[in-house]
Amino acid sequence: MAAEYKLSLKLLIDTASNRVLFAEAGKDAVDVLFHMLTLPMGTVIRLLSKQQMVGSLGNLYESIENLRERYIQPNQSKDSLLKPRAPINATFSNPLLSLPPEDLESSGFVGYRCNSGHMYFCDDPHGVCPQCRNPMSYKMTYVAPPPLSKLQNGAEDLEGSGGFVKGLVTYMVMDDLVVKPMSTISSIALLHKLNVKDIDALEEREVDLGINEALNLLKASLASKEVLTTVFLGNSPADHLFDYDVALYSPTHDLKRPRPSSPEH
Numbered sequence: 628m629a630a631e632y633k634l635s636l637k638l639l640i641d642t643a644s645n646r647v648l649f650a651e652a653g654k655d656a657v658d659v660l661f662h663m664l665t666l667p668m669g670t671v672i673r674l675l676s677k678q679q680m681v682g683s684l685g686n687l688y689e690s691i692e693n694l695r696e697r698y699i700q701p702n703q704s705k706d707s708l709l710k711p712r713a714p715i716n717a718t719f720s721n722p723l724l725s726l727p728p729e730d731l732e733s734s735g736f737v738g739y740r741c742n743s744g745h746m747y748f749c750d751d752p753h754g755v756c757p758q759c760r761n762p763m764s765y766k767m768t769y770v771a772p773p774p775l776s777k778l779q780n781g782a783e784d785l786e787g788s789g790g791f792v793k794g795l796v797t798y799m800v801m802d803d804l805v806v807k808p809m810s811t812i813s814s815i816a817l818l819h820k821l822n823v824k825d826i827d828a829l830e831e832r833e834v835d836l837g838i839n840e841a842l843n844l845l846k847a848s849l850a851s852k853e854v855l856t857t858v859f860l861g862n863s864p865a866d867h868l869f870d871y872d873v874a875l876y877s878p879t880h881d882l883k884r885p886r887p888s889s890p891e892h
Contacts, residue, residue, distance in 0.1 A: 632723065634659065634836040636800070638859060641821075643828040647855035648821055649814075650800040657798045657806055658790035659723050659841055663848065666724065667711035674724060675846055682849075702751070723841035739763045803852045834859050 637651040650656075672680050672688045680688070691708050699705060738748040741756035742765050754763035792798070797809040799817075807813065823829070834840075840858060847854045 632837070634723075636834050636836050636859075638832045638834055638855065640830045640832055640860070641823060641828055642830050643825055645856075645860060646853065647802050647859060648823065648829075649802065649817060650855055651809060652798045652800050652806075654790055654792050654794040654796065654798070656836055657792050657800070659836065660800065660804060660806065660844070661791045662724055663845055666845075669708050669711040671845065673710070674842060702753075723836070723838050724845065738767045738769065740765050740767055800855070802855045804848060804854050 634653075634656045636656055639648045639650070640646070641648055652660075666674070668684065669688065672684060676685075688709065691705055694705070696705075738750055739752050739754060740748040741759055741761040741763050743756065743759045743761055745756055745758045747756055747758065747763070748767060749763050752764050752766070755761070756763050798806055799809040799813060800806050801817075843858045844854060847857045851857050
């Protein structure tokens with residue numbers, strides 16, 4: 628069995644406040660973060676599971692699952708929402724935030740054209756060609772580009788090509804996932820901006836970025852402004868977008884949301 632594909636991040640931690648100031652990341656780790664923006668919401672819910680999804684989106688997903696076919700429009704499919712296709716212009720994928728192979732095989736884009744060969748296509752097999760007015764029922768299947776890297780045992784160098792950002796550059800990833808090219812000046816400016824007074828309290832720590840960490844980053848990014856601190860240090864001292872306990876991001880805790888206190892009468 629192949630070893631789990633993992634990347635690494637180098638964190639700069641302020642031990643006095645127990646927070647991650649920023650992470651040094653290569654192109655492969657930054658590609659993981661940017662890949663989150665290409666994921667359809669239905670895919671996000673499937674990756675995280677309905678039970679771990681923040682807010683009520685998991686309930687919407689389950690409602691569609693339980694809805695009987697007789698309530699669905701005849702030209703619609705539940706899978707279009709439950710198993711949405713990635714946009715065809717999403718030209719890079721990432722092994723840390725991918726669905727199982729059987730899901731990927733069934734999610735290819737399918738289009739239709741007329742049998743006259745005119746340069747029009749649509750996603751509806753009942754469409755009509757605007758040029759010859761013939762039915763657009765000739766099936767065309769989108770062929771995705773081949774994988775840009777061998778994912779097992781680091782067989783190919785991810786730093787050089789493929790993905791979204793260029794390699795040979797180190798990137799700075801802030802606690803709130805702001806990403807920018809790394810430089811000495813930007814690091815010093817950030818320490819000043821964050822009001823770091825005790826340099827001796829700073830600690831460098833290298834951490835793994837594997838499948839579990841990538842999923843936790845995705846989950847935390849939906850509910851926190853302190854994503855790196857939440858995932859890698861297990862605490863978030865301030866500013867949750869939703870008032871969830873930080874244990875939400877730990878795989879060893881159940882999803883719990885504080886119940887609002889009852890108004891006094």
